[in-house]
Amino acid sequence: MTRQFVGHRAETDDLTESLSVESRAGLRQFSLERMIGYGIDHADAVEMRARVLDGQDWRSAATALARECLRRVEEAPAIAGVLTRVAYLRRASALLRMGQMMMLTDTDERRDIFGQAAALYARAAELAADREPVCIDTDTGKLAGWLIPSGQPAAPAAIVIGGVEGWAMDFDSIGLELAGRGVDALMLDGPGQGETRFRHRHYLSPSWRHAYGRAVGFLDERAPGRPIGVVGNSMGGSFAMALAVDDPRIRACCDNGGIIAPWMVPPSVGTFYSKMVAFCGTDDADLAMKAWASVTPAADGPNAGYPLLIVQGGHDPMVSMDLAQLLLDQAPTGDKQMVVFSDGQHCVYNHRHDRDVLIADWLTTRLH
Template sequence: MSAQQEAAGGSPAPVVTLTFVGSRAETEEATSRLPVASQAALRQFSLERMTGYGVDYADAVELRARVVEGETWPSAATELADVCLRRVEGTAGDVAPPTRVTYLRRASALLRMSQMMMLSDTAERRAIFARAAELYAQAAEPGGDRERVRIETERGPLTGWLVPAGDTPVGSAVVIGGVEGWAMDFDSLGEALAARGVDTLLLDGPGQGETRLTHGHYLTARWPDAYERAVDLLDERSPGRPIAFVGNSMGGSVAMAVAAQDVRIRACVDNGGIHAPWLVPPTMGTFFSKMVAACGTEDPDRAVDVWKTVTPLADGPNADYPLLVVQGGADPMVSMDLARILLQGAPTDDKRMVVFSDGNHCVYNHKLDRDALVADWTTARLRGLPGPEIAK
């Protein structure tokens, strides 16, 4: 007790300490002793990529630190999700709705991160992803700023999240992820588009997210039919309104393939796709394995045959669609040479590429700038205007 408190007859003020492992130096010496799976997770999911998928920065730092200290990637992520959920429950009185939303979204993102290194669609993985989606849905309830969507197709349901624009929408958009990183992981793009007047469907396409893990709807040669139904949904919801298609990572290749065939698509963004997805070699290890798993098979040859049907450079009845290619200059997966092949080979003449010189794959390390660029360009093109000039 301080002298002032003694004089006043008071009691010591309570002090609550929130304990964290804190950041750890990820030296070669520190990581080389870890299991191979932990080393791979630390290598593949950088801080920028984790926050790009919606993981809070503090949670990303803590997760990596716990793994460096010896915890497994799934267990560390799950425990941090549990911490967020305990804070939702609170210890004294009701938790304020904004706080509840924040912690529910953080918990959902951590659970999604916990299953990122799982290659097989086990019951455990399905349960983890379903729980993450349920928490995401609970977070949407107070504000009503997005709603879960289910789209019936011949090969099974598609699932997604519709993020509505304000009172005067100018268009609609489909946003998809890739082989890893799915609808909920790219909600910042949906929010950026909706803020500019574009109703946005964050979609788990065939072989992705809930569509795959809950409904068993994998990527097959019939995948274009599923995306046609997704575009139908937006068209039926707002007849005649122009529609954009935004694809991230390998989803960019899918987006271009869809755009060339569907005359309702009036703008397309490729963020990190390649011109020939089937050329990804088995030597890419985990990534190639995830491409195979997206097809619901263990046969690499069968999966390659399916990926050969994803043809972003193919001509079609809508080959004049406006195209924006977003590329990271330091992308370890998609080189500048590959990006140029994609740009030059695209069937449309209305195309441009914006390169972030130090950008990683999907430009996660410039997330806000990337989202603003994509949303501003897309909104302008849906309005029938040229894309905005880019300040250097």
């Protein structure tokens, strides 16, 4: 029996110039390393890119590979194949999440795709019994997330958030490293992200601090007084710092790829700017930027002395070294440091394991 694949394709200009604008943008914005960083299996990432290069559109390539993963789920042995089913369910979920990445508006189709991805993730979680869904009520809407417990009573806890594109399920590798070190990890979809957005229609507004504060309260109520940290990835790093400086319950904060002034991202960056506007549940760019203007990572506040770790990629095309240094310099805490991966991409996706271990070790040390 032969399992047939398209296989690796050299991504030359001659090959890509005939592709659609969306396909070229997808290949450019979501590198192989970034796809893997969002939970895509290496083989699936290679195959998806090859299919796109051969002319299949971004969404259908991801969806077709997800269907193949689901076929493997059904073929797995009833008793011996539990781990196999979990693995393929998670692979299928990650592929569906990647498939909707190039959709710029919140259509019913996009909600359906993301809903399918979330359902597969939930099915895997139920089989593996290693994480549990969370829904938190706030004044502005519900927050969705996943709690990866450490299994230790009254353990420290951390909130892990993504950015404009990658969300709770996409960064669960950090949560797993934290839980393995005795830190309960809440993988949170904040306002404008993931299930919070597509299922509960809860978007970014100037009231976002209250919503995140309720997430901190959720962890505190489960084990009153325990130390709590926050990890923000990409634009989530800006949220994490702005939250940490205002909330004395936050004992430590890691920013992996945030910027000092999110509201200053110009319209010229194209699809990313459009996604920032959609993050706010509107098509009014001025209204959206007013919401983003409330995200102030370098501002002073009642918890200004919080420990801060900034993780930066030396080859980050979105956040330059100068911008990262500016954020480090202007952060109000005196307890701060930056670790640079010299060849690191945005969010250091190309060193995912080393990045995750660095963040988890540092945060665990600060919270214990």
